[in-house]
Amino acid sequence: MPRALVVDSYLIDDAESVIARVRAGDPAALEVLYRSFETPVYNVARRICRTVEDAEDVLQETFLEVYRSIGQYRGDGSLWGWVRQVAASKALMRLRRNKYRDTDELHDEVHAFRKEDTPLRMDLEAALERLPEVSRAVVWLHDVEGYTHEEIAAMMGKTPSFSKSQLARAHVKLRRWLGEEAVA
Amino acid sequence: MHLRMDQLLALRDAGSEPGSAEARQHVAQCDECAAELERLHQRVARMRALPALRPSRDRFAEVAERVRGERRQARLRRLGVGALALAASLVLFVIGRDVLTPGVARASDQLTATMAESAALEQALQALRPDQRVTDAYTARVAASLEDRIADLDRRLSAAQATATGATETELLSLWRERVGLMDALVDVHVTRAEQVGL
Numbered sequence: 001m002p003r004a005l006v007v008d009s010y011l012i013d014d015a016e017s018v019i020a021r022v023r024a025g026d027p028a029a030l031e032v033l034y035r036s037f038e039t040p041v042y043n044v045a046r047r048i049c050r051t052v053e054d055a056e057d058v059l060q061e062t063f064l065e066v067y068r069s070i071g072q073y074r075g076d077g078s079l080w081g082w083v084r085q086v087a088a089s090k091a092l093m094r095l096r097r098n099k100y101r102d103t104d105e106l107h108d109e110v111h112a113f114r115k116e117d118t119p120l121r122m123d124l125e126a127a128l129e130r131l132p133e134v135s136r137a138v139v140w141l142h143d144v145e146g147y148t149h150e151e152i153a154a155m156m157g158k159t160p161s162f163s164k165s166q167l168a169r170a171h172v173k174l175r176r177w178l179g180e181e182a183v184a
Numbered sequence: 185m186h187l188r189m190d191q192l193l194a195l196r197d198a199g200s201e202p203g204s205a206e207a208r209q210h211v212a213q214c215d216e217c218a219a220e221l222e223r224l225h226q227r228v229a230r231m232r233a234l235p236a237l238r239p240s241r242d243r244f245a246e247v248a249e250r251v252r253g254e255r256r257q258a259r260l261r262r263l264g265v266g267a268l269a270l271a272a273s274l275v276l277f278v279i280g281r282d283v284l285t286p287g288v289a290r291a292s293d294q295l296t297a298t299m300a301e302s303a304a305l306e307q308a309l310q311a312l313r314p315d316q317r318v319t320d321a322y323t324a325r326v327a328a329s330l331e332d333r334i335a336d337l338d339r340r341l342s343a344a345q346a347t348a349t350g351a352t353e354t355e356l357l358s359l360w361r362e363r364v365g366l367m368d369a370l371v372d373v374h375v376t377r378a379e380q381v382g383l
Contacts, residue, residue, distance in 0.1 A: 025255060027248050027251060027252070030247070030248070031244055031248070034244050034247060035244075038244075039236050039238050040236065042237060042238060043236040043237045043238075047237070055237075055239070056239055056241075056243060059239055059243055060243050060246055060250075063244075063247045064247060064250055064251065064254075067247075067251050068254075124227075124230055124231065124234065125234065128231070139231075140231075143228045143231055143232075144228075144231050144232050164193070165190070168188070168190040169189075171224065171227070172189050174227060175189075175223070175227070178227070180223050180227065
């Protein structure tokens with residue numbers, strides 16, 4: 001599965017040594033990890049969270065968790081994959097905590113009802129931003145980060161069917177908002 | 185009858201979903217669905233090509249500070265002085281409550297006075313030059329515990345002052361009073377130690 005952000009431990013000089021030093025509690029090593037993954041972690045967080053503040057909090061919480069849990073990283077997958085998993089989980093946790101989903105879906109349904117026939121054409125960033133949080137999280141994690149529906153379902157505490165349905169709904173909306181609907 | 189979005193997605197992702205053979209056959213024969221599938225591919229390609237969003241400010245200092253705090257707490261737990269720290273915090277709470285009576289002054293005046301008191305205690309602490317003194321392990325542990333709590337409080341103060349909505353003066357006053365209580369105790373620890381060794 002192609003990845004949008006190919007960021008891996010090969011970007012860190014002597015990654016194994018850095019990981020060992022983080023495990024030993026060396027703050028300088030943690031900074032090396034932070035500098036290497038700061039942007040991709042923030043990007044994942046920001047694509048999922050509603051606000052910049054939430055995304056920045058997720059960024060901070062992610063590296064704290066990395067520091068606490070680096071012992072659990074066995075080196076059998078990419079380091080970025082592991083860090084990204086932490087970031088995505090933290091961002092989804094933030095989403096659940098803020099209880100945005102229900103209000104968003106309600107807002108979205110009302111909005112859709114009122115504006116169904118209004119032609120819309122917005123850029124992709126704006127259209128993604130307009131999606132309800134959960135739909136946006138699913139579309140980003142699946143289509144951009146390359147997670148499977150099973151993986152997304154596990155992170156969200158939902159079923160794969162839920163993930164698939166959120167993805168389909170997101171694409172229907174994106175297609176409409178981007179003005180990509182076929183002319184009948 | 186054209187394919188639904190979920191069918192197009194299933195076709196794109198794995199092609200092994202039930203009914204995908206029929207869907208594939210349909211796309212091969214239907215220009216509209218083929219175009220829709222192509223638009224889906226294009227849309228995803230555009231999403232993947234979006235520039236990465238970057239944080240507006242460097243948060244590593246905060247991460248490092250919290251890591252240091254956690255390590256210090258872990259050290260304290262290992263040393264078995266958690267109970268001591270808890271007792272100290274309870275004493276400080278009582279001291280802070282008694283010493284800092286609210287009075288009838290306006291909250292902003294009280295806030296100014298409390299901040300000045302905190303600054304005075306900072307100066308008193310610097311005058312004692314605790315970093316340059318030989319300190320026994322017990323004093324060092326109590327002082328470290330207080331310093332941790334002050335650092336944590338400073339973070340909360342910083343967040344409260346920086347927040348867009350703005351903390352109320354009463355909330356800020358409460359935090360500053362807590363800081364004065366902790367600073368007072370920290371100065372007391374070092375003064376007592378200095379008196380004991382005749383410095």
